[in-house]
Amino acid sequence: MIDAETSLFGLIGNPVAHSLSPVMHNQAFAASGYNGVYLAFRVIDPRTAIKGIAALDFKGVSVTLPHKVAVMDYLDEVDETAARIGAVNTIVNKRGRLIGYNTDCPGALEALRTRTSIKGKSVALIGAGGAARAIGFGLMAAGARVTILNRTRLSGERLAGDLQAQFLPLGEWAPDRYEVLINTTPLGMHPETDAAPIPKEELTKKMIVMDIVYNPLETRLLKEAAAGGCRTINGLEMFVFQGAKQFELWTGQKAPVVVMRAAVLEALQAHK
Secondary structure, X not given: OOOOOOEEEEEEEOOOOOOOHHHHHHHHHHHHOOOEEEEEEEOOOHHHHHHHHHHOOOXXXXXXXXXXXXXXXXXXXEOHHHHHHOOOOEEEEEOOEEEEEOOHHHHHHHHHHOOOOOOOOEEEEEOOOHHHHHHHHHHHHOOOEEEEEEOOHHHHHHHHHHHOOEEXXXXXXXXXXXXXXXXXXXOOOOOOOOOOXXXXXXXXXXXXXXXXXXXXXXXXXXXXXXXXXXXXEOHHHHHHHHHHHHHHXXXXXXXXXXXHHHHHHHHHHHOO
């Protein structure tokens, strides 16, 4: 029940109409008995939005594209990991001080650890955007050997340099040298579900293949990987785990991960 004591949480980005974060977090609040409500806000100007968050005493906010980098300039503090990644996807209001965190990084690692250990693994990371940066940082810190695969050489080499990883253009890698393949691009996302970042011929049986796209749950990449004998991890796992980290930062309570996953699954099936 929403009342005068209800804590406010939200999502800022553009667009946000497609987001399943409100479904996930509101179900988590209900299951935990936490008096909170989470709403999505389409935001053009992040500076003004951050002022509003402070003025209205929001307890926490998720940040999505295209504001993950821009919001950093308007916060009182940025967590060390988020600062090194160069992106914030979570804001916590601690007694009037707005502090930025990045839960994409630990969320992705937790998803990957459901299938394998990370230290010493040879990982091919497709893409060179914000998600690739966050995941690549976490992988390197966890002791993986990371190669950035990207169509655009300049951005791929830049990210690889920042991470102290290797870079190879897509199409010029040797798939049999890698144990893990992670797609961080939107290729395969609804409605362009026929797209895939690499041809199925470049998938090998020993690979664990992870896609951060969660709509559809099984992208073309994952379908082809499973058909070829690979173990797969869909984007729902990272989405739920990063959301669970947000919930814990905001509330100080253990996140009801099972409830959060079920809420997102139900919403995805309802939108089919």
